Amino acid sequence: MAANPFDQQQAIPGVKKIIAVASGKGGVGKSTVATNLALALREFGTVGLLDADIYGPSLPRMMGALNQKPMVSEGNKINPVTRYGIKMMSIGFLVEEGSAVVWRGPMLFKAMDQFFRDVQWGELDYLVIDLPPGTGDVQLSLVQKIPTWGAVIVSTPQNISLVDAKKAIDMFERTGVKIAGLVENMSYMINPATQEKMQLFPKGEMNSYLDAKKITKLTEIPFNPSVSLASEAGIPIVESHPTGVEGLAFKDLAKKLAAMT
Ligand SMILES: Nc1ncnc2c1ncn2[C@@H]1O[C@H](COP(=O)(O)OP(=O)(O)OP(=O)(O)O)[C@@H](O)[C@H]1O
Ligand SMILES: [Mg+2]
Numbered sequence: 001m002a003a004n005p006f007d008q009q010q011a012i013p014g015v016k017k018i019i020a021v022a023s024g025k026g027g028v029g030k031s032t033v034a035t036n037l038a039l040a041l042r043e044f045g046t047v048g049l050l051d052a053d054i055y056g057p058s059l060p061r062m063m064g065a066l067n068q069k070p071m072v073s074e075g076n077k078i079n080p081v082t083r084y085g086i087k088m089m090s091i092g093f094l095v096e097e098g099s100a101v102v103w104r105g106p107m108l109f110k111a112m113d114q115f116f117r118d119v120q121w122g123e124l125d126y127l128v129i130d131l132p133p134g135t136g137d138v139q140l141s142l143v144q145k146i147p148t149w150g151a152v153i154v155s156t157p158q159n160i161s162l163v164d165a166k167k168a169i170d171m172f173e174r175t176g177v178k179i180a181g182l183v184e185n186m187s188y189m190i191n192p193a194t195q196e197k198m199q200l201f202p203k204g205e206m207n208s209y210l211d212a213k214k215i216t217k218l219t220e221i222p223f224n225p226s227v228s229l230a231s232e233a234g235i236p237i238v239e240s241h242p243t244g245v246e247g248l249a250f251k252d253l254a255k256k257l258a259a260m261t
Contacts, residue, residue, distance in 0.1 A: 009147055012116055014123045015048070018146060019180065019257060022172070023154040024164025026133035029185035029221070030154045031058040032231055033250075034130035037152070038086050039238040040254035045125025048080065048087040050115055052142060053132040054108055055101055057092030064234020069093055070119075078119045084239055089119050105137055112141045126258075133164075135171040143175040150180035152218065152257070157184055159204030169215070179215055180257060182206075187220035190245075219253045221246055 012018070021034040031053070038049040051059035060066050068081040070093050080087040091111060095101055103111070121127065129148075132138055142148060151172045155165035169179055189200045200223050210217055221227070227246050230237040238250045 008144055010117075010145065011147055012121060012127070015121050015127050016045075016125050017149045017257075018127045018129065020129045020131055020139075020142060020148050020151045020172075020177070021154060022131045022139065022151050022168050023133055023161075024135065024166065024168040025155070025161045028133075028154050028156050028161055029183075030133070031062055031130050032227060032236070033152065033154050033183050033185060033221070033253075034128050035059060035062045035231070035236045036238045036246075036250040037254055037257070038126070038128040039084060039236055040250045041126045041128070041258065042085055043251070044254060044258035046087075046123060047085070048089075048121050048124045048127040050119075050127060050129045051088070051090030051092060052112065052115070052129050052138050054091050054103065054111060054138060055132060057090045059088060059090045059130060060092040061097070061234060062231045062236060063088060065093075066097065066234070073120070076118065078114070080119055080121065087121060087124070089115055108137055109141050112138065112145065116146055135167055139168075139171060140175070143172070143177050148177045150178040150257075150260070152180050152253075153182045153215075154185055155182060155206070156186045156201050157199075157203050157206055158201040161201075162204050162206050162209060166209070169213070180260060181216035181218035182210060183218050183253065184220045186223040189223040218256055219249045221249050 021030050023030050038047050041047045051057045063083045065083040070081050071079045080089045153165050155161045188197045191198050227237045230240045237246050241247050
């Protein structure tokens with residue numbers, strides 16, 4: 001009988017709650033949610049942030065850590081980069097920004113293995129993992145290799161994004177990872193002239209789908225150019241504007257996830 005790939009699962013010593021931030025579709029705000037969630041979780045314990053987007057790492061730039069390099073210590077262990085009190089690892093620290101990582105599956109699996117086994121994460125209450133879009137090798141490798149506490153699914157409100165979010169949810173369900181809930185990003189926008197809510201993307205069947213699946217909508221993050229600007233500047237919105245609507249929404253998200261078992 002073929003070996004069950006999930007038998008390879010091994011906890012990361014010292015690391016408690018591993019939260020995967022995922023989506024089906026690209027560009028819906030996973031990395032934005034992962035960075036801000038990590039920053040907001042500092043209130044509840046020690047936090048690590050792993051960029052599992054091997055082909056499109058965004059976290060070094062978003063966390064203002066572009067020119068940092070992780071140090072290799074004795075026994076070929078990798079010391080993570082620390083930024084805003086968060087231990088971080090990303091392939092972006094190892095390759096030049098703008099150059100492509102041209103790896104096939106086996107290399108990719110090896111890199112993921114190193115991220116989990118050779119990085120000295122130390123004692124962490126939370127490890128937030130920013131996944132690439134879709135339901136491919138990296139996502140599978142994650143759920144096979146480490147016991148993930150839960151997945152936070154990010155989607156924008158419209159059906160085009162929801163269709164892909166459903167695939168991500170299906171993948172986690174089939175591999176036995178709990179869906180902690182969904183973050184609706186770019187949920188609406190406040191018109192700066194009138195202060196009225198505007199629907200930037202049409203509301204699709206998100207709420208009825210979540211109801212039917214008994215999945216919690218954890219929070220709604222409005223579209224706000226400040227969110228994007230903050231990430232571009234390397235000071236995510238939770239750090240730059242902790243008491244704004246978005247900062248508070250991310251803090252509320254962290255509080256809910258910290259309280260969940
Ligand atoms: N709530 C928001 N308001 C304004 N801009 C946002 C918001 N959320 C994300 N963005 C911007 O949208 C773009 C895509 O976000 P992000 O990189 O987080 O998405 P992603 O899902 O990680 O993308 P990829 O699939 O490529 O990894 C970024 O420029 C980001 O700053
Ligand atoms: Mg991303």
